[in-house]
Amino acid sequence: MSLFLLFLSAFLVNNIVLMRFLGLCPFFGVSSKIETAFGMGMSVIFVMTLSTIITWFLYRYILVPLDLIYLRTVAFILVIASLVQFLELFFKKQVPGLYSALGIFLPLITTNCAILGVAFLNIDSDFGLLSSVVFAISSATGFLLAIVLIAGIRERLENAPIPEALKGLPISFITAALMALAFLGFLGFMGLSL
C-alpha cells in the first residue's frame, strides 16, 4: 500500500478513535475544552511516534531473535511507561516551555490504549519501520482531529437544553455516534461502500 493511502486510511477512514475504538478514555475524559483537547492530542502525536519506533526495534531485534514473543505485552507496556516517565523528567529539566504545555497530559498517556494498540497493530500488520512511523503519525493526527472536533461540539452543548438523564457522558456518546456516522462517509475515499 502506498504511504499516502496508508496515511489517508489511518487518519480518516479507519480513524483510531471513531472507527477502531482506541483511546476512548482521554477522548471523553479531557475533551471538555478545546485548549486541553489540543494539548492532549499533541502529546499523543509525540509519544505515539516515539513509542512506535522504540517498540518496533524492541520487537524486531530483541524479542524475535531471542524467541520471546510471548513477552511482548509485558515488554511493551513497561517500555511505554518508562518512556513516558523519562519524557516527563526530560521536559521538566530541559524544555520547561513544552513541559508546561504538555506536562499534565503525559502521565495520563501511559493508560491510553491507543499507544499500546498502535504498537500491536503495527506488528499484526507486519509493517516495516517507515510504514510503522507513518501509520503512527497519521493515527495520532486522526486522534487530534477527533478530540478537537468533539471538544468544540461539547463547548457548545454546555448551554443546550439536554434531558437530565443524558447530561454529561451520555450526550457526548451520542455526539460521538453522529461523528462516527459522518466519518463512515470517508469510506468512499478508498473506493469502498457499506
Place this chain on the structure above:
Amino acid sequence: MKRTFLDGIIKNNMVLVLAIGLCPALAVTTSAYNALGMGMAVIFVLVFSNLLVSLLRNIIPKNLRIPIFVIIISTFVTIVDYTLQAYVPPLSRQLGVFVPLIVVNCGILGRAEGYSYKNPPHYAVMDGLGIGIGFTIVLFLMGTIREILGQGIWLSIPEVFPGFQVFGEAFTNSSVLLMILPPGGFLAIALLMGLFNHFRRDK
C-alpha cells in the same frame, strides 16, 4: 463480603459509573457472544490479579508498587491471550488486539491499587468477581442490543451456532446495519448510561 460483591456490580460499575474500560465495551460488542468472551477474560484477569496483589501486599514495597501491579496484570493477560488463541481461535480473531489491551484497562490497575493492596485475599477475590461481573453484564446488554437490532439474531456463535431468530427472516435481510457499525456502539452505550442514570436518580 456480600456487600463488596454487590458494590462491584452496581455502585462501582466500571463502565456505567466510572466510565472506564470503554474501548473494549464499544469495540467487541458487535455480538452478545463476543461480549461474553471479553467479559470472561476480564473476570479472569481481575480475580487473579486481585488475589495475587492481595497475597503479596505485605511484601510489595510501596514506591515500586505500580510497576509490580502492571507486571502481575500483564502476566495474566498473556495467559488469557494464549489460552483463547489455542482453544477458541474464532473468538480470539474477533476480539483481536483488545485482548492484549486488557493490560491498559485502568479499572484493573485501579482495583489493585485502590482495593486489593489494602484488603485480605478473600475480600479481594470477591471484589474482583463483583467488578468483573458488573462489567460483563453491561457488555452483554450492549452486545444483545446491537446484535438483535443489527442482525436480527441473538447469541450466534461463529462456526458453532447460527443464533436465535428474533424478528424473523424479513428483518434479518433488512436490519439496522448501523447498530453493528461503530456509530451503533456509541448509541448503545449512550442509551444504557442514560437509562441507568434515570433509574438511579429515582431511588
